[in-house]
Amino acid sequence: MTSAAPGVPPAASAKPARAGSDLAGADLAGPYLAGPGNFGTALLPPADSPLAVARRLASRIVTLCWVELRKIRHDRTELYTRAIQPALWLLIYGEVFTKIHAIPTPGHIPYLAYLAPGILAQSALFIAIFYGIQIIWERDAGVLTKLMVTPTPRAALISGKAFAAGVRSVVQATVVVILSAILGVTLTGNPLKLLGAAAVVVLGSAFFSCLSMSIAGLALSRDRLMGIGQAITMPLFFSSSALYPEAIMPGWLRVISRCNPLSYEVDALRGLLIGTPSHIGLDMAVLAVATVVGVTASAALLPRLAR
Numbered sequence: 001m002t003s004a005a006p007g008v009p010p011a012a013s014a015k016p017a018r019a020g021s022d023l024a025g026a027d028l029a030g031p032y033l034a035g036p037g038n039f040g041t042a043l044l045p046p047a048d049s050p051l052a053v054a055r056r057l058a059s060r061i062v063t064l065c066w067v068e069l070r071k072i073r074h075d076r077t078e079l080y081t082r083a084i085q086p087a088l089w090l091l092i093y094g095e096v097f098t099k100i101h102a103i104p105t106p107g108h109i110p111y112l113a114y115l116a117p118g119i120l121a122q123s124a125l126f127i128a129i130f131y132g133i134q135i136i137w138e139r140d141a142g143v144l145t146k147l148m149v150t151p152t153p154r155a156a157l158i159s160g161k162a163f164a165a166g167v168r169s170v171v172q173a174t175v176v177v178i179l180s181a182i183l184g185v186t187l188t189g190n191p192l193k194l195l196g197a198a199a200v201v202v203l204g205s206a207f208f209s210c211l212s213m214s215i216a217g218l219a220l221s222r223d224r225l226m227g228i229g230q231a232i233t234m235p236l237f238f239s240s241s242a243l244y245p246e247a248i249m250p251g252w253l254r255v256i257s258r259c260n261p262l263s264y265e266v267d268a269l270r271g272l273l274i275g276t277p278s279h280i281g282l283d284m285a286v287l288a289v290a291t292v293v294g295v296t297a298s299a300a301l302l303p304r305l306a307r
Helices: 050-074 077-082 084-100 111-128 132-140 143-148 154-182 191-219 222-238 251-258 261-273 280-306
Strands: none
Touching: 050 154, 077 084, 077 111, 077 154, 084 111, 084 154, 111 154, 111 191, 111 222, 111 261, 132 143, 132 191, 132 222, 132 280, 143 154, 143 280, 154 191, 154 280, 191 222, 191 261, 191 280, 261 280
């Protein structure tokens, strides 16, 4: 018996596969398994199979998320500065309106407890809505062009950045939850509900970051994006149920609130964190659909931004 030289793969057999054989026409991409008891080749899914495509897409999304999160590790200043505004809302606005009982709340819960999930959603919104500035900076630095010529799908690039914004928002939300607990707000201690709240924050932030990146694909400059972002942030916040229940809104504002994804995020957070009546299944479905639409729109506008 002859043995192949080291480093040289074994020669392929010239014997054709039998007709009807399961291996006929198969793409044997696996490596040769050498060693005692290992004979033949390892069969891996074809490179273009749905499973392989899904695994590559998930791997690239996780990698891009990790790259974004490393930026937080090297510079935590943004997390500290962004915690100031939620603290002011809870300490000043929340405490004052709790004492004057100006806004009716479901179940007569303290207004500060009613407000806390809304401020949590607001802090996540403020992080995500300006995320498009980062992708414009990457275009100006030439990073986006290099990413566009890689095999990574555009949807994976957008999804990685969107879910990285979501994880950033979860870190910020943790600060708001701790501050709310210090102020005496009774929040759930159920780990599953806390994980559900984190998932809601990630989905909401992913949508609003995709909205920001879509606007970046249309505006094409940081100054325009800043102006548009500032113009829509407060209307999104005040037209939601973050500060007051829909029951006391005028009819026209109630219609806008029901079209606002932030209202669904706030409703889900209130149901999970403080136990108010909510429609968590509907809220999650709306946020998931909105995120998919946002990723699709942002991916379609990405080549325009990269030019």
